[in-house]
Amino acid sequence: MADRSLRGIRLGAQSLQSEEGVVFMERRATTYTCPTCNHDTTLMFAADAEPPATWECRSCGAEAVLQVDGEPVKRDDEQEKAARTHWDMLLERRTRAELEELLEERLAYIRARRGAGDDPTRERIGA
Numbered sequence: 326m327a328d329r330s331l332r333g334i335r336l337g338a339q340s341l342q343s344e345e346g347v348v349f350m351e352r353r354a355t356t357y358t359c360p361t362c363n364h365d366t367t368l369m370f371a372a373d374a375e376p377p378a379t380w381e382c383r384s385c386g387a388e389a390v391l392q393v394d395g396e397p398v399k400r401d402d403e404q405e406k407a408a409r410t411h412w413d414m415l416l417e418r419r420t421r422a423e424l425e426e427l428l429e430e431r432l433a434y435i436r437a438r439r440g441a442g443d444d445p446t447r448e449r450i451g452a
């Protein structure tokens with residue numbers, strides 16, 4: 326019963342794979358211009374892939390810069406993002422005035438507890 330379904334297929338006679346329905350990935354030519362020797366290096370990337378900002382120049386090996394619409398891509402944004410600190414992120418969520426207020430609230434709370442002889446830092450070390 327089980328092998329009846331396999332009958333009729335001559336293995337190796339022909340490939341069961343067909344080209345039908347195969348979609349070739351859309352590609353995009355990406356150009357990198359070398360600032361040292363002015364050579365253009367053109368590469369193909371999948372259309373939905375983000376090409377790196379730089380590529381090694383095929384002519385002299387220097388760092389060639391990605392071109393978009395004939396203009397070199399600025400990397401400032403990228404570098405700024407990488408250098409973003411916790412402080413920067415905090416300032417994106419709260420204004421400085423809000424932070425001052427929170428700090429004051431917190432300090433007032435701590436002072437009040439200390440004044441009442443109830444210092445949480447002392448409690449922790451068991452003194």
Ligand SMILES: [Zn+2]
Binds near residue numbers: 359385386
């Ligand atoms: Zn070059």
